[in-house]
Amino acid sequence: MTTRYTQSDNLPESDIELLSAYLDNQLTVAERVALDKRLAADGVLRNELEELRTTRAVLRDLPAVTPPRSFTLDPATVKQRRSFLPWRWSLQLGGGLAGLALVLVFSLQFLFSTGGRAYLSAPANESVASRQAAATAPLMVEPTIAAASGGAAAPEAAAPVAEATSPPESAAAMMAPAAPTSAPAPAAAPESAAQETAPYDATADQANESTANMATQATEVIGNTGLSSPDTTQLYPAPPPNDSVATKTEEQSDLNLGLILGGGIGLLALAALVVLFLRGRGV
């Protein structure tokens, strides 16, 4: 008996795999025909097949085990567990909203700084200026301080900066006459309206020596608010030539806008990823 088994134990693993699959009728016709031929000629192989067949039969005959109890779920317990769901969702929602709020805050700060700059560098239209003044009213404190510190270095420019924070009618009084074409700027996107005025302003007659100074000062103010990079002041160490001022400040604002939008989109994407990840885990 032992000799027989010892012989069969020497069969290569691939043969055992063939025999095992043969038992389960998992061979292709060609494989089966080939194996049948070998089985007819090889007693060791036949014996191995029978042993495997017996092992499988023993396992199949194993009686089923009766569960000791029922595993139905208690609705009260499970409902309690599931109450974690809204909690998780509120976290996700909160994360998304926080991202959105950050974007809004940055946009508002950006709006204010560009608003002041746009006003200083050249005329803006009344409606845009007043909307900006209204929209940024709660955020005035910081830029005003910045304007004051900038004013210490260049008093002549500080005054108009302060003017930007004053009521709309005084801002309107400072407006250039060429504004009406951009008057119907959409209220929903005042920052873009401010941007649109910039290239227009650059070609306007208002771009004289003093506005160039003011624009330079404005970039310093932006730098002081911490929103723009420290390079700002290095870019404009002295009043640059008239024509390039508005263009350069606009480039700066584009950079800021890109950074802010990029950051905002990144945050929103992060929130979306969290949602997808938790959903993927079936939460």
Next chain:
Amino acid sequence: MGPLQSLDKALATPMANEEQRLVEAGQRGDVEAFNQIVRLYEGRVYNLCYRMLGDPDSAADATQDTFIAAYRNLRSFRGGIFRSWLLRIATNNCYDVLRSRKRRPATSLDAAREPDDDGIAFDLPDTGESPDEVALRRELGAAIQQGLALLPEDQRAVVILSDIQGMAYEEIAQITNSNLGTVKSRLSRGRARLRDLLKQGELLPARYRHEGS
């Protein structure tokens, strides 16, 4: 072949539809509907866990955990064979238990080596066997359980699913997250190893041995 298969289909479809309805209700938070699914599958899940883990208490815990996890993750089930999905959770639960046992080996070996006769009730068919035959069958059952415990976990799972639970290779591949080739080789190695263990204990019964020849 045609008529039988269509009869099978006719019988299977209302069942599958009912199961799908219960799953969808469960996905909407209907615990009672889900409990009907539990009743359908608790025997199978418990048996799988019992054979994987070797003792009734661990098996009961793993079974309960499986259904809780299934309910909580029911929304992630999007079609396919529900039974495979459920047994996959069960198999993974068992792997987790076995892994944690490896960190504390003492308890697991005791549990695996002494399948208790008191706590577990087998569905013994009333075949009019003599007491000797019943005793032999019990001995064989214990030996198989010990042999299963000695198999590597992936081979054990495949042997249980195929030879004890009678599933097809395709479904086993789904449950164990592997492919047909892997199932085939794990199964053959597991069977061969069990055969060796049963032979060592002189437990490869003569009655079976001549069955096929």
